Amino acid sequence: MNEILHAVFSTEGFFLGTLVPFLFVLTVVVFVHEMGHYLVGRWCGIGVKAFSIGFGPELFGFNDSHGTRWKLCAIPLGGYVKFVGDMNATSSQPSSEELESLTTAERKIAFHTQPVWKRAATVVAGPLFNFLLTIAVFAVLFSAYGRPVMEPMVAEVTAGSPAARAGILPGDRFVSVNGSKVQTFSDVQRLVSGRGGDAITFVMLRDGKEITATATPELMEQQDGLGNKVKVAVIGVVNNQEFGQPRLVTYNPIEAVGAAVEETGYIIQRTGQFLQRFVVGREDKxxxxxxxxxAKMSGQAAKLGFDWLVQLVALLSVGIGILNLLPIPPLDGGHLLFYGVEAVIRRPVSERMMEMGYRAGFMLVLGFMGFVFWNDLFGC
Structure with missing residues (x-):
C-alpha cells in the first residue's frame, strides 16, 4: 500500500508529478485566453452569462454581482465565455427565432446585436491575451535570470554535413542567414531549425572578408531541454566555449519587455512556418x-523546476493563440473570417452559409483532435 501511495502522490508519481503540473499549465493558458474575451467583451458593453474553465458538469461555481456564473467544470480541456444571446459555448450565430426570444434589455447587451467591430475585438482578445501572457513570462524570466548567449562562431564542422559540402570552415563567423543579420549562435539555430530541405544562403566572415555559402539543412533527431526526441534541421556545425565565448546578457525591466516581445515574435513566426510546412507534408507529424x-511535458518541466514550467506555459500559450486564429469555425479565427465578410458586404453572412461553415469547421477540428490523440496514443 505504501508503494502505491508513493507512486501516486509523490513528486515522482502521477498525481503530483504529472497531473498537477498539467492542470496548472492548461488552466493558466485557458484562463488567460478566456479572460481576454471576457474583459474586452465587458468593455464593449456585452453581457456575460458564464465564464467556465473546463467543460461538462460543474464542480464549483458562484454568481457575481453582474449575474455572471463563474465555474470550474469536470473536463479540464478548455473553457469558454458565454455571452448574452449565445445559444451554446461556441458563440455561433443564433437563428432569427432565437434572437426574437430575447427580451428588449437582453438584445441591447447581446453579443450578436453589437457592431461588427465590437464582436471582432472581443473575439481577437482571447488569442491576443495568450500572446501577452507569453511576453509577460519571458519579460519576468529575462529580467530575473538574463539570457545566456554565445558568439555565432563555427568551432567544428561535421564531416559530410551540409556545412562541409558548402565550404564552411572552423573559425568562420556567421554574419547573416538568408539576409537576416545574426548576433548570437542561437540566432543561427533559430533561423535554420525550421528550414529542413530548403537551400539557405549564409554570409560568413573569414579572415576579415565576407564570403557566401549555400547549404540545405537536414533533419536530425535530437533531445530537447525536457529530454524528448525531436527532429530539427541542422547544417552540421558545432560551437564551443573557446570560440563561442559564452556570456550572460542582463536586462532592466524595460529592456526585458522589449526582448520578450522579440522572442514571442520569433516563436509566432516559427510556429506559423511549422504549420505551413506541416500542411504540405514537410514537417514531422x-x-x-x-x-x-x-501532460507528459508538464511533468518533465516540473521536475526541472518552476521556471521550466512557466516557460512551457509561455510556449503553449503562443500555440493556443495561433491555433485559435486559424480561419476555421468554430475557432476564433473562423468568427473573425465571418466578421470580415460582414464588414465588406455590409450585412451578416446568411444563416445557411454560416451553418455550412460551422459544420465543415467542426469536422476539421474534430479531425485534428483525433489526429493529435492518435499521435499521443499510437502514432509516435
Missing amino acids: CQLGGPIKI
Missing part, C-alpha cells in the same frame, strides 16, 4: 501532440 503529450 510527431511534433504535434495532444493532452497526453502536454
